[in-house]
Amino acid sequence: MKVIEHLELAKNPLFSYEIVPPPRGRSVQDIIDIVETLSPVSPAWIDVTSHSSSAYYNEKEDGSIERKIFKKRPGTIGICGIIQNRFRIDTVVHMLCLGFTKEETEDALLELNFLGIHNVLALRGDGPNYKKEISKNRTTNYYASDLVEQIKDINQGKFLDEIEGGSKFDFCVGVAAYPEKHFEAPNLKLDLFNLKKKVDAGADYVVTQMFFDNNHYFEFVRQARAAGITVPIIPGIKILKNATQLTSIPKNFYIDFPDELVETVTKDPKNVGEIGKRWADNQVKGLLEGGAPCIHFYIMNDTNNVVDIVKKYQK
Numbered sequence: 001m002k003v004i005e006h007l008e009l010a011k012n013p014l015f016s017y018e019i020v021p022p023p024r025g026r027s028v029q030d031i032i033d034i035v036e037t038l039s040p041v042s043p044a045w046i047d048v049t050s051h052s053s054s055a056y057y058n059e060k061e062d063g064s065i066e067r068k069i070f071k072k073r074p075g076t077i078g079i080c081g082i083i084q085n086r087f088r089i090d091t092v093v094h095m096l097c098l099g100f101t102k103e104e105t106e107d108a109l110l111e112l113n114f115l116g117i118h119n120v121l122a123l124r125g126d127g128p129n130y131k132k133e134i135s136k137n138r139t140t141n142y143y144a145s146d147l148v149e150q151i152k153d154i155n156q157g158k159f160l161d162e163i164e165g166g167s168k169f170d171f172c173v174g175v176a177a178y179p180e181k182h183f184e185a186p187n188l189k190l191d192l193f194n195l196k197k198k199v200d201a202g203a204d205y206v207v208t209q210m211f212f213d214n215n216h217y218f219e220f221v222r223q224a225r226a227a228g229i230t231v232p233i234i235p236g237i238k239i240l241k242n243a244t245q246l247t248s249i250p251k252n253f254y255i256d257f258p259d260e261l262v263e264t265v266t267k268d269p270k271n272v273g274e275i276g277k278r279w280a281d282n283q284v285k286g287l288l289e290g291g292a293p294c295i296h297f298y299i300m301n302d303t304n305n306v307v308d309i310v311k312k313y314q315k
Contacts, residue, residue, distance in 0.1 A: 001090055002172035003119050004204045006044045007232050007293050013313045014294035018047040021079055031079055035087050037303040041310045043089050044294065047121060050076040050094035077108060081115045091117055092174065096125030097141040102150060102160060105141065109154055113169050121174040122147040122203070145197040148173055152202035175203040177233065179211050179220035183254040192227045205231050210238040210298050212279065213258045214286045235287050238298040239305050240276030243269040277305045284309060
C-alpha cells in the first residue's frame with residue numbers, strides 16, 4: 001500500500017518508523033534484527049534514509065595524498081527491498097537532490113518500480129562533502145520541489161529520454177517540513193511558502209522534523225493550513241536516550257528542547273532514558289488526541305523504548 005492509502009484507511013492509531021542503514025562493512029543482519037523487533041507492533045511503513053557519497057583524503061606511505069570517494073552506508077533501495085519483500089512491510093525510500101543527477105534518480109525509480117516499492121520521500125539533502133562533476137548532458141534537481149516534479153512526471157510516463165514500452169508509474173511522494181523552521185530559511189513564512197511549492201508540485205503528504213514540544217507541531221499545522229497546504233502532516237518525534245543528546249540534537253537538527261525537559265534531565269542525568277521515554281509517551285498521547293494522522297518515530301537503530309510506547313496504543 002501507499003502511505004496515503006494507509007492514512008486514508010486507518011481505523012486505529014498509525015505508527016511509522018525511520019531507520020538508518022548500517023555503517024559500511026556491517027552486515028544486513030543489523031537491519032533484519034531491527035525490523036524483527038518492530039514487526040510485532042505492525043509498522044504502517046518504515047523509512048530508510050539515503051546518503052550521498054563522501055570524499056576523504058588519505059596520506060600514502062610516500063607522503064603523497066590521494067582522494068577517495070565512497071559511500072559510508074549501503075544503498076537504501078536494497079535495504080527497502082529486503083524489508084518489503086521479506087517482512088511484507090511497506091517501505092519509504094529517501095531520495096536526494098544533491099549528490100545525484102536526474103538520470104540517476106530516474107534509474108532508481110525504475111528499479112523501485114521493478115521491486116514493487118511505490119513510496120518515496122523527496123529531500124534536498126545535505127549533498128556530498130566534495131564537488132561532484134556533472135557532465136554537460138546530465139542535469140540535477142536543486143530543490144525538493146524539482147525532485148517531486150520529476151517523480152510526478154514519471155508517474156505520467158514522462159521520462160528524460162524515450163523508453164521503449166515505458167508505462168505510467170504510481171509513486172506516492174512525501175516531503176519534509178520543519179515545525180521550528182528550516183535553519184536556512186529567514187522566517188517560518190518563507191519556509192511554509194517553500195513547503196507549499198513542494199505540495200503544489202505533487203507531494204501527497206508531509207512528515208516533520210523531530211520536535212519535543214507538541215505546541216510547535218500544532219501551531220505549524222495551523223499556519224500550514226492557513227497557507228493552503230491541505231495534505232496530511234505527520235509529526236516526527238524521537239525518544240531522548242542520553243544527556244549528551246541535549247547538545248548533539250540541537251547542533252545537528254537545529255531544534256530547541258523545552259525548558260522542563262532540560263531541567264529534568266539536568267537534575268537527574270542518570271535516569272535520562274526513563275525521562276526521555278516518559279516524555280515521548282506524553283507527546284504521543286497529546287498528538288493523537290490532537291488529531292495527528294500518524295506518529296513517525298525517528299528511531300535510528302534503537303527500538304526497544306519505541307516498541308514499549310507503541311504497544312500501549314494498539315488494541
